[in-house]
Amino acid sequence: EPEVTQTPSHQVTQMGQEVILRCVPISNHLYFYWYRQILGQKVEFLVSFYNNEISEKSEIFDDQFSVERPDGSNFTLKIRSTKLEDSAMYFCASSQGGPNTEAFFGQGTRLTVV
Amino acid sequence: AQRVTQPEKLLSVFKGAPVELKCNYSYSGSPELFWYVQYSRQRLQLLLRHISRESIKGFTADLNKGETSFHLKKPFAQEEDSAMYYCALSGGDDKIIFGKGTRLHILP
Numbered sequence: 001e002p003e004v005t006q007t008p009s010h011q012v013t014q015m016g017q018e019v020i021l022r023c024v025p026i027s028n029h030l031y032f033y034w035y036r037q038i039l040g041q042k043v044e045f046l047v048s049f050y051n052n053e054i055s056e057k058s059e060i061f062d063d064q065f066s067v068e069r070p071d072g073s074n075f076t077l078k079i080r081s082t083k084l085e086d087s088a089m090y091f092c093a094s095s096q097g098g099p100n101t102e103a104f105f106g107q108g109t110r111l112t113v114v
Numbered sequence: 115a116q117r118v119t120q121p122e123k124l125l126s127v128f129k130g131a132p133v134e135l136k137c138n139y140s141y142s143g144s145p146e147l148f149w150y151v152q153y154s155r156q157r158l159q160l161l162l163r164h165i166s167r168e169s170i171k172g173f174t175a176d177l178n179k180g181e182t183s184f185h186l187k188k189p190f191a192q193e194e195d196s197a198m199y200y201c202a203l204s205g206g207d208d209k210i211i212f213g214k215g216t217r218l219h220i221l222p
Contacts, residue, residue: 004157041214042212042213042214050208056208091158099210100206
């Protein structure tokens with residue numbers, strides 16, 4: 001069964017450093033998402049991506065964040081200058097037909113900023 | 115504003131007893147409602163959506179527009195139901211909003 005895969009599973013970085021979180025969505029899916037979950041809190045929407053551009057973003061997704069689909073298979077989330085409060089589990093998801101269809105989630109990348 | 119409220123952080127239920135996980139939402143239009151589940155060490159996955167009106171693993175959920183609720187129910191809990199359950203809403207824009215989640219713990 002096809003799956004969304006995320007790498008790495010755990011990333012530790014120093015405050016102020018740039019990180020890139022990688023995701024390979026399911027191949028015939030058209031909508032891609034990033035969510036995050038700070039420990040003990042709810043899953044929060046960051047950004048959705050469709051037709052090679054951001055279609056929706058939350059207030060969390062400020063100028064420090066960017067997304068890219070560089071090669072037609074990977075979907076990356078870049079955090080330019082990490083802060084301690086960026087420490088969270090980051091989930092990538094994809095869906096075939098938009099948010100009203102089933103979203104398939106990756107296993108997540110745990111980002112720890114020290 | 116779109117909002118999903120799950121009032122219970124933790125729900126402990128004896129095996130064989132009925133389960134009800136509460137979910138209320140706030141949305142001005144006609145939303146799509148979902149329940150997602152995350153079993154231990156597994157990824158978040160869709161359990162059911164209101165539009166399909168089906169029962170998955172014995173769970174059902176009815177959308178009550180008058181009460182703006184989408185409670186998840188199962189008549190007889192099983193140990194394998196222990197997991198984190200998230201109610202979620204999609205309002206037609208390109209995002210799904212999740213509630214805070216309820217941890218369901220089935221007692222033997």
